[in-house]
Amino acid sequence: MLLFFLGGAYYLISRSLGPEFGGSIGLIFAFANAVAVAMYVVGFAETVVEILKNMDALMTDDINDIRIIGTITVILLLGISVAGMEWEAKAQIFLLVVLITAIINYFIGTFIPIKAKEPYGYFGYDGSIMWENMGPDFRGETFFSVFAIFFPAATGILAGANISGDLADPQMAIPKGTLLAILITGIVYLGVAVSTGSCIVRDASGNVNDTLSSQFLANCSDAACKFGYDFSACKREKDLCKYGLQEDFQVMSMVSGFGPIISAGIFSATLSSALASLVSAPKVFQALCKDNIYPGLSMFAKGYGKNNEPLRGYILTFGIALAFILIAELNVIAPIISNFFLASYALINFSVFHASLANSPGWRPSFKYYNMWVSLAGAILCCVVMFVINWMAALLTNVIVLGLYIYVSYKKPDVNWGSSTQALTYHQALTHTLRLSGVEDHIKNFRPQCLVMTGYPNSRPALLDLVHSFTKNVGLMVCGHIRMGYRRPNFKDLATDQARYQRWLLNNECKAFYTPVFADDMRQGTQYLLQAAGLGRLKPNTLVLGFKNDWRDGDMMNVETYISMIHDAFDYQFGAVILRLKEGLDVSHIQGQGMKDVIVSIDTSKDSDADSSKPSSKATSLQNSPAIQKDKKSPTVPLNVSDQRLLEASQQFQKKQGKGTVDVWWLFDDGGLTLLIPYLLTNKKRWKDCKIRVFIGGKINRIDHDRRAMATLLSKFRIDFSDITVLGDINTKPKKEHTLAFEEMIEPYRLKEDEMEQDAAERLKNSEPWRITDNELELYRAKSNRQIRLNELLKEHSSTANLIVMSLPLARKGAVSSALYMAWLEALSKDLPPILLVRGNHQSVLTFYS
CATH class of the missing domain: 1.20.1740.10 (Amino acid/polyamine transporter I)
Known part of the structure; x- marks a missing residue:
């Protein structure tokens, strides 16, 4: 009782x-x-x-x-x-x-x-x-x-x-x-x-x-x-x-x-x-x-x-x-x-019935003759009698109750009383999840369910906001965080952080789940999440990463790990998505200086990990000037120009996008994920004023034919578009200066096996597997040139786009070194508006039939 x-x-x-x-x-x-x-x-x-x-x-x-x-x-x-x-x-x-x-x-x-x-x-x-x-x-x-x-x-x-x-x-x-x-x-x-x-x-x-x-x-x-x-x-x-x-x-x-x-x-x-x-x-x-x-x-x-x-x-x-x-x-x-x-009395009766319906173990009525259906009958009888006595007064009473209910629901009081509503929600969620698990997936019901590697959810707001824009009320979003440290893992702190940052997501009206794991390295942690995140049919099917902007500045083994994570996603039948902003994504180093609503009532001073994305315990708001105040007592700390640009870029997806374009560069048939994401995005309130422009590769003598064929295909998929551009010159060689810039970029990562003994070259390749061999460079020269040429075309056609969504180039696992693949991604996406590189797992996600 x-x-x-x-x-x-x-x-x-x-x-x-x-x-x-x-x-x-x-x-x-x-x-x-x-x-x-x-x-x-x-x-x-x-x-x-x-x-x-x-x-x-x-x-x-x-x-x-x-x-x-x-x-x-x-x-x-x-x-x-x-x-x-x-x-x-x-x-x-x-x-x-x-x-x-x-x-x-x-x-x-x-x-x-x-x-x-x-x-x-x-x-x-x-x-x-x-x-x-x-x-x-x-x-x-x-x-x-x-x-x-x-x-x-x-x-x-x-x-x-x-x-x-x-x-x-x-x-x-x-x-x-x-x-x-x-x-x-x-x-x-x-x-x-x-x-x-x-x-x-x-x-x-x-x-x-x-x-x-x-x-x-x-x-x-x-x-x-x-x-x-x-x-x-x-x-x-x-x-x-x-x-x-x-x-x-x-x-x-x-x-x-x-x-x-x-x-x-x-x-x-x-x-x-x-x-x-x-x-x-x-x-x-x-x-x-x-x-x-x-x-x-x-x-x-x-x-x-x-x-x-x-x-x-x-x-x-x-x-x-x-x-x-x-x-x-x-x-x-x-x-x-x-x-x-x-x-x-109707609600008292209904509350007792509701508690029984929720089947919560905490509901243990001690009355020997209790029956839940008697409670329901009492509730119905009270409502009927209300209207029989005086239907106008009953209607007014119900309107008042409904008005107060809507008000309280809108205000969302910060209470947790273990109500039967919570218990019934859990019961229904469990029942529907089990029922869903017994149904085979169908192409018409495909949803992008994203595992987003955000670290702490507030450390990469642009990544969080963009993915949330096309998954909100559509698909699952899991914020994955891999916790690494040399000290013994503190699982109690991990559980505390899980609850704390989940609450932060709710307070920021972000419909996502925060899932942290302890692992020895990033790849192992990603494998854990790819295998175990989600429940039944509510499991991620797409891995979302931020582009590694600093790949040339740190340990190249981190690049090896990063590329391996992409390969692992395809091995686990996941799609892969990479977001790049030229300013970068990670704002954790300036939290507490300029982040708006960084965290809500979170004190991470007890955190046992030396994590770079750890937020400040103070929640501050963005000021009008670049000078940001840490708290009321501390002096203002000016942000440098780079951090100010990063801060502004990190919040660009929180605003309503004006009349602009989402440019879709559909260069490979990956099942349709590259088209589905822009469609979902432009259906949202913030992006509804943006038009979809589609760019495809083709031959000069077939441009009109290819455009009509693509228009017919998009019409059958019921995807609105404002323009279709067929790129007849996509296979043209890139400009010489751009090719030289690419050669200069990869120079430090070449193995140069012709200049050393074979045994020494093999030892170096084994210890540094990311190095680019001469044979590999020659074998994939055409593909390297293609990425350079695509970047030229992107700058020519999409330099003013609000977002570019482009097919992610693939590299054969074990055949292309991580340094060369990273160089391709760098050459393809540098100096552009926000770009989303997308590659499905070749499972069809679009159908002609509704």
Whole structure:
């Protein structure tokens, strides 16, 4: 069973269904309790006014006297409530004694037949009276209109739950108290209904002369005729009869042994219920405000004294109650709160059903006869009754609940209550993932599911933002991070970082998963992720890397590892994507100086790894000038020009792309991934103003034919494009100066085996496998020239593009050295706008059929 704390029913709903439902219904439940105070006080005031009327002692008139007496009463009740729970408990005990005495007094009176009471409709217990009263006799009312007025009499059963914070053992006391309350009140209500219906007729004149002579007895069929009274005139002229069950609201006083005790009992019942509601509403409201679901109401969360009394909540409840007391019509107030209470009870029932449906191991109801379908039936019944009573009020109540729900959902309060909503989400995710695993992949349902090697997610924002642009709401995105270090791996810190950076992704509205692993080197870590990342069908199928801009500055074995990662991706049947920005991607070295929203509440000072992408523990925002402030106390630290450009470039995909182009250079048939990514990208809000231009290779004498063929193909794929360019001169030799620049770039990485002994050359090649042999260079000269020529064409046609998407050239594994392949990528993509090199795994990802 769910443990109760401060807030009772609100606590149950919010902790079961989450803050969205809890916050919306909690506000309505607190308001309903506040209005209930007014209803009970008006009921009390009506009885007092009735007594004053009988004594001819009215102060003004009926309505205004109810307002005056109600106002005085609610002020006195407020005083008792503010005095503390001790005084409230003592008052409730006293009122309970009076109420029990009144009930006993009534039942005793029903067994004492008094001749003087017969003209008022009381004849003692008789089967004929009970039978006559058994059927319905609504006069200007319906069953549900009467139900709406009576229903608030049953709302007190949650009074114990509402003050759960003041109970010594709420988990034990609330179930017992609530069940006993239902049982006892049910018996009392039914007992009173049956006893009154068995000894009092519906209509009576109160006139002792309305007797029936024996000669007319045969023509009289009413139950009163048996006792010598004829009240048939009441049916013809209803205004003549002021007594009986239908007309006399003080009928219990008339029947009882001593009438004034019944009045005292009415006072006790109404005042005790008013007092309970006056205490419940502020307690529920205080619990709601303490959770800070509605930040503007946090002032009401403050408590005073040793019992943390919500004095501000008492004042607010008093104000609401007073406003409704001024209506002074019990039959108007009762239906209002009936809808609010029914909405609350519907959600209480639904929350219990929902917890069972979620099948969470933490949900362990202790009630022996609990059944989830009974809870659902209760919830449905409450909703149905709401609309039957008053469909307009029910509709308004639901609109208010929905409005509050949408507000809380939009604000996303930072709470984790282990709600059944979370449990059900997990249950559904598990079920659907297993179901999905039993279905074969189909080309129509292909989605790019990307394993993005970001390191810490905030260290390469451009890579994260671009991939997120075409995977958001379409495919899976996993941010892979390989943690390397010479010290012993600290798996506890790894788990902490995993949770911390996952939260950062959520806070930045990035729909991705962060998956770190420990490994000895980058290649091993990538292999781990390629094999193990994801679950069932929710597994990556595309590896996304950032281009290694500094490949010529560091250890060339890192380049060997980098190229091996690309080959491993193809070996594991992955596609490969490489993003290059001429300014670079990694901004980890300037975090804390200029990164906007670098990290949210993350302190990595305990991190055991010397990772270059470790963020600063301070989250700062980008300033208007290049001078960026680390924190409020430190002096400004100016960024150098290179870092400033890097910072600006890293945030370019966070902005809306203006009217520009996404240039697709589709040079190889890789299954269609090179076309699919730009299509997905331009469907997003930030990229929708960009047009797709397609560039393909061809022959000069077939340009028109190739253009038409490509246009037909794209039309069949239903991919919009603005232009198709056939490059007839793609196989032309590159300019000599560009060829010389390429030769100069690869010069330091050549093996030059002709200038050394064969054994020495083999030893050097084995120790430095990345070196380029003369034979290899000659064998792949045409391919090298092709990359240089493509770069010339890219600068000529796509220098102003927002993004270039181009087929990634492949190198045969083991045949082309990593240095030569890296040089190809460098020559192909240097000095260009952002370029995305894409290569599918030759699995078809586009189809003509929808």
